[in-house]
Amino acid sequence: MNNVVKNAVKKVVVLGGGTAGWMAAALLKKVLAGAVEITLVESEDIGTVGVGEATIPPIRLFNNVMGINEAEFLRETKATIKLAIKFDNWRVPGEGYFHTFGAPGKSLAFCHFHHLWLRARQQGDTTSLWQYDLNYLCATTGKFAPINAKDSILELPYAYHFDAGLYARYLRKLSEQMGVLRHEGKVQQVFQHPNGDIKCLVLENGHELAGDLFIDCSGFRGLLIQEQLNAGYDDWGHFLPCDRAVAVPSERFEKTVPYTRSIAHSAGWQWRIPLQHRNGNGLVYSSAHYSDEQASDLLLANLERKALADPKFIRFRTGRRRQQWQRNVVAVGLASGFLEPLESTSIHLIQSAVVRLIQLFPHNGICQSAIKEYNQQSQLEYEQIRDFLILHYHANQRSDSPFWRDMQQMAIPDSLRQKMAIFADNGQLFREQNDLFLESSWLQVMLGQGIEPKDYHPIANNFSAEKLREMLANIQAIKQEPLAKLPDHDTYIQTMINRG
Numbered sequence: 373m374n375n376v377v378k379n380a381v382k383k384v385v386v387l388g389g390g391t392a393g394w395m396a397a398a399l400l401k402k403v404l405a406g407a408v409e410i411t412l413v414e415s416e417d418i419g420t421v422g423v424g425e426a427t428i429p430p431i432r433l434f435n436n437v438m439g440i441n442e443a444e445f446l447r448e449t450k451a452t453i454k455l456a457i458k459f460d461n462w463r464v465p466g467e468g469y470f471h472t473f474g475a476p477g478k479s480l481a482f483c484h485f486h487h488l489w490l491r492a493r494q495q496g497d498t499t500s501l502w503q504y505d506l507n508y509l510c511a512t513t514g515k516f517a518p519i520n521a522k523d524s525i526l527e528l529p530y531a532y533h534f535d536a537g538l539y540a541r542y543l544r545k546l547s548e549q550m551g552v553l554r555h556e557g558k559v560q561q562v563f564q565h566p567n568g569d570i571k572c573l574v575l576e577n578g579h580e581l582a583g584d585l586f587i588d589c590s591g592f593r594g595l596l597i598q599e600q601l602n603a604g605y606d607d608w609g610h611f612l613p614c615d616r617a618v619a620v621p622s623e624r625f626e627k628t629v630p631y632t633r634s635i636a637h638s639a640g641w642q643w644r645i646p647l648q649h650r651n652g653n654g655l656v657y658s659s660a661h662y663s664d665e666q667a668s669d670l671l672l673a674n675l676e677r678k679a680l681a682d683p684k685f686i687r688f689r690t691g692r693r694r695q696q697w698q699r700n701v702v703a704v705g706l707a708s709g710f711l712e713p714l715e716s717t718s719i720h721l722i723q724s725a726v727v728r729l730i731q732l733f734p735h736n737g738i739c740q741s742a743i744k745e746y747n748q749q750s751q752l753e754y755e756q757i758r759d760f761l762i763l764h765y766h767a768n769q770r771s772d773s774p775f776w777r778d779m780q781q782m783a784i785p786d787s788l789r790q791k792m793a794i795f796a797d798n799g800q801l802f803r804e805q806n807d808l809f810l811e812s813s814w815l816q817v818m819l820g821q822g823i824e825p826k827d828y829h830p831i832a833n834n835f836s837a838e839k840l841r842e843m844l845a846n847i848q849a850i851k852q853e854p855l856a857k858l859p860d861h862d863t864y865i866q867t868m869i870n871r872g
């Protein structure tokens with residue numbers, strides 16, 4: 373058991389000014405206001421990781437709590453709308469499917485919509501499940517405007533693609549307006565109290581930053597959580613073997629699609645993220661299968677637009693810090709672990725870590741019970757996302773490369789094996805408590821990766837064949853209806869950024 377000092381927490385020091393550092397500083401200051409003094413230190417010489425451009429819908433909650441105006445946000449961060457991810461070549465080369473933020477059809481009590489669709493399919497209906505999903509219909513026709521849906525059937529959940537550097541700069545401006553103090557400079561030394569807690573950070577210029585609680589947002593190295601406190605790391609490279617990325621911006625396409633592309637190659641996958649001013653591109657790959665040069669050549673050959681900078685290489689280890697909160701240090705962002713960007717979850721993990729810290733905020737002193745709760749919750753969150761990512765790799769039917777064949781053969785966590793088995797047996801999906809991904813996400817990726825349920829729920833038999841056909845046709849018509857009234861995605865963005 374750690375020997376933890378019970379002092380009131382008044383001074384919070386954030387180490388790092390990447391997306392994690394500024395999201396943490398901004399939200400803590402916004403929510404805790406005058407209860408804490410927040411200081412952030414960052415080093416322009418060290419810089420940030422410089423990637424991280426695709427998000428998932430909870431980011432809108434973060435922006436709302438921050439009081440961010442959407443038009444201003446879109447303008448400041450050169451953002452576009454994200455309704456889905458399109459996965460190409462993941463099941464087999466030449467085929468693709470969407471994982472949207474929406475849900476297909478409309479579910480009945482005790483029976484998800486897809487059971488009705490499975491029965492209709494057994495009767496010979498060839499309509500794709502995605503034809504019942506408004507997010508898919510908008511993504512593929514390039515339409516978007518927020519829908520104020522009275523009926524959940526017409527909800528259109530969305531997130532953003534944005535320029536990560538501009539987002540951090542924007543949050544910095546908001547944070548400084550609220551009173552967050554910023555220091556520029558490299559942390560050169562770290563001093564600890566006799567009990568092991570961090571006492572202060574010393575910058576190159578000799579300036580000392582003392583604090584009661586330190587948020588380590590120093591990136592992969594984890595300057596406080598790992599280099600000082602040695603929290604340890606669970607390496608999940610055996611489940612998710614990609615360990616490098618190469619990133620390069622390119623000229624934008626004439627028309628911006630409201631979704632991320634994820635294009636699988638023979639030993640990794642390529643992202644394409646449309647922003648207002650450029651495309652973000654990168655290749656996530658396994659260094660056991662591609663040299664850096666091969667990876668960079670492959671990426672550049674598949675840009676379809678002119679590169680705007682030299683390729684930048686990033687090495688990473690997939691996994692999580694064993695203790696994300698240890699003593700008076702909470703690691704947030706890359707310092708707390710890394711799950712590759714296949715489902716754009718890292719920025720969300722920053723958000724949920726800061727929300728968790730706010731919920732357990734140790735205003736009266738740090739106690740072991742709060743540390744334990746925090747670490748348990750973050751471990752579960754990481755493991756659930758890890759399982760979802762493994763599903764994409766493991767459930768492939770590619771026979772064209774050793775990488776994909778190895779993925780089919782690899783041992784997977786029991787939690788995932790059970791989820792896949794029950795879906796394959798009878799089409800059932802069970803979302804574990806607090807799982808970030810809803811049943812509709814699991815459904816789309818399982819079907820997209822080629823897992824075909826052998827059966828469907830008997831409630832789907834409660835209707836005559838004719839009634840079922842009529843119900844499905846009605847739902848499809850309801851989902852199609854908004855399309856005619858929605859503007860093009862580019863028109864929507866342009867209208868928003870022109871707003872005063």
Ligand SMILES: Cc1cc2nc3c(=O)[nH]c(=O)nc-3n(C[C@H](O)[C@H](O)[C@H](O)COP(=O)(O)OP(=O)(O)OC[C@H]3O[C@@H](n4cnc5c(N)ncnc54)[C@H](O)[C@@H]3O)c2cc1C
Pocket residue numbers: 387388389390391392393413414415416418419420421422423424425426427536557558559560589590591592595617619654686688704705706707713716717718719720722
């Ligand atoms: C290839 C790749 C693609 C990604 N794509 C996505 C995506 O699409 N969506 C998503 O949600 N996430 C994505 N991520 C993750 C995302 O980039 C990060 O979660 C996010 O940028 C947060 O990074 P960070 O702030 O933790 O670290 P960094 O950006 O590395 O920032 C570290 C900060 O610490 C400072 N620092 C370090 N050492 C010192 C020191 N000694 N003194 C002073 N300051 C110091 C640095 O100056 C910097 O300000 C991706 C990550 C990678 C690697």
